[in-house]
Amino acid sequence: MFAIRQYELGPASTLLFEEVPDPTPGPGQVRLTVAAAGVHLVDTTIRKGAFGPVDLPMTPGREVAGVVTSTGPEVSSEWLGRRVVVHLGMASGGYAELAVAAVESLHPLPDDVSFEAAVAMIGTGRTVVGVLGTAGLTADDVVLVTSAAGGMGALFVQEARNVGARVIGLASGAKLDHVVGNGADAAIDYTRAGWSDGLKDITVVLDGVGGEVGTAALGTLGVGGRAIIYGWASGKATDTSVDNLYPKSLTATVALGPGLMRRGLRTLEEESMAGLASGRFVPLINPPFALRDAAKAHEALESRATVGKVVLKP
Numbered sequence: 001m002f003a004i005r006q007y008e009l010g011p012a013s014t015l016l017f018e019e020v021p022d023p024t025p026g027p028g029q030v031r032l033t034v035a036a037a038g039v040h041l042v043d044t045t046i047r048k049g050a051f052g053p054v055d056l057p058m059t060p061g062r063e064v065a066g067v068v069t070s071t072g073p074e075v076s077s078e079w080l081g082r083r084v085v086v087h088l089g090m091a092s093g094g095y096a097e098l099a100v101a102a103v104e105s106l107h108p109l110p111d112d113v114s115f116e117a118a119v120a121m122i123g124t125g126r127t128v129v130g131v132l133g134t135a136g137l138t139a140d141d142v143v144l145v146t147s148a149a150g151g152m153g154a155l156f157v158q159e160a161r162n163v164g165a166r167v168i169g170l171a172s173g174a175k176l177d178h179v180v181g182n183g184a185d186a187a188i189d190y191t192r193a194g195w196s197d198g199l200k201d202i203t204v205v206l207d208g209v210g211g212e213v214g215t216a217a218l219g220t221l222g223v224g225g226r227a228i229i230y231g232w233a234s235g236k237a238t239d240t241s242v243d244n245l246y247p248k249s250l251t252a253t254v255a256l257g258p259g260l261m262r263r264g265l266r267t268l269e270e271e272s273m274a275g276l277a278s279g280r281f282v283p284l285i286n287p288p289f290a291l292r293d294a295a296k297a298h299e300a301l302e303s304r305a306t307v308g309k310v311v312l313k314p
Contacts, residue, residue, distance in 0.1 A: 002314070003096035004294045007057045009049035012298040015060070015095075017291070023093070023100045025072030030079055030103050032086075035115035036288070037094045038063030039297050039310035040123055041233060047298065054092075060294075061094020061312075063087055063123045064101070065115040075103050083109040085118035087126070087269065095294050097314040105266075107273050117276060120283035120309035124151045125272030127230065128281075130260040132159055134253055135204060135228045139164030144202045144217055146209040147233065148184060149175035151309035154284035156206050157184050162280060168199070170213065178307050182284060196220050204228065207238055214238030218250070227252040284308030 005018045025031045043060055045051040065085040071077060086101040093099045109118050131152075137143060143160040147153040148169025160167035161183040169179035170190040179187035188195050190213050201222035207214045210232025218227050218238055229238060229252060240252040253259075260268075275281040286306040289297040291314040300306050 001097040002291065003059045004061070004291065005057055005059055006047065009047065009054070009056070012044075012047070012295040012302070014047065015295040015298065017294070020059075020096075022098055023096075025070055025075070025100050027073045028075060028103055029072040029100050030068045030075055030084075030106065031070040031072075031098055031100050032064065032066040032084060033069045034064050034094070034097055034099050034314050035066040036064070036119040037061050037096075037099075037291070037312040037314070038119040038123055039289075039294070039301060039312060041231075041301060044298050044302055058092040059094070059096050060092050061096070061099075062089065062091070063119050064094040064099045065109065065119040065122070066099070068106075069098075071103075079103065079106070083111070083115070085109055085115070085122045085273070087122045087265075095291060095312060097291070107269060110277055113277060116285050116288065116309075116311050116313075117283050118273070119311060120151060120285055121272045121276045121281060122269060124309055125155065125276065125281060125283070126265060126268035127256070127260065128152050128155045128159075129268045129271045129275070130263065131206070131228060131230045131255040132156070133263065134255040134259060135206060135226075137163050137165050137204060141165040141203045142201065143167045143204045143206065144199070144220055145169045145184075145206045146190070146213055146217055147171070148179045148182075148187065149284070149307050150208070151283065152208060152230070153206075154178075154182050154308055155281050157182050158281060165204075168202075170195075170209075170217070172304075175307055178284065190216075201225075206230070208233055210234045210238045211236040215244070218244055218252075221248060221250050223248045225250050228255050229253065230255045286310050288313040
């Protein structure tokens with residue numbers, strides 16, 4: 001099979017397209033023919049070594065969808081031929097034509113759910129569900145979503161509309177049209193000087209960008225407003241010092257880490273996939289990259305040139 005291999009930590013150019021031996025499923029495992037593999041911002045962090053130590057060489061990729069074509073010992077043959085999606089955890093192996101996964105981690109897919117949509121929801125979607133559980137959006141809210149054209153941001157915009165809230169999305173350039181098309185009441189270009197001028201009385205900020213954008217978004221909150229922080233893609237966390245929170249009695253909550261894990265990842269995955277099947281969530285998907293172009297996919301994601309979830313197609 002062909003797969004992406006990485007022999008050293010570093011830039012996207014360390015991701016190499018090579019022919020490697022087919023993997024063999026062990027006890028309690030299945031092998032699937034990969035139809036779509038998800039690319040997450042965390043993948044770029046792992047690639048650079050900033051997420052902690054990794055064993056090299058490796059095949060990156062933690063989110064895959066496809067068809068089960070082989071089973072290992074102790075696995076029912078009933079799995080053969082089934083369409084599935086799976087999050088591999090911190091294990092690698094998703095950027096490949098074939099991948100091995102534990103049978104208990106699989107989620108069967110209905111025939112009317114595409115592999116691309118499934119892989120867009122298994123990891124990104126479970127995080128979205130966890131963050132939304134913390135946010136507790138209601139019809140009375142006015143919600144500001146940073147990075148509203150991203151894989152997570154697009155789903156936040158949808159859920160805000162689902163509950164009847166007003167929602168404003170931040171994006172840039174041509175992405176603004178995607179934000180409005182996804183249901184936002186308004187889209188604002190955060191690269192424009194003074195973009196937050198005139199914005200006030202926002203009740204909830206969903207912030208995954210941090211830095212200057214996150215801090216400016218925090219300033220749009222009205223009295224008693226709440227900031228839900230789920231990352232800092234800018235490389236710097238939003239300034240949630242007492243000086244920024246006290247004047248308007250704001251609250252800031254980090255929705256990742258132990259708070260996200262409290263409900264259990266499997267439960268979050270199941271709710272995410274159920275939301276996909278019911279139409280509650282419709283993931284925004286960037287035009288897929290070929291597997292051999294994984295390095296280009298990483299570069300595009302890191303430079304914010306993508307819209308929605310980034311997916312590889314073997």
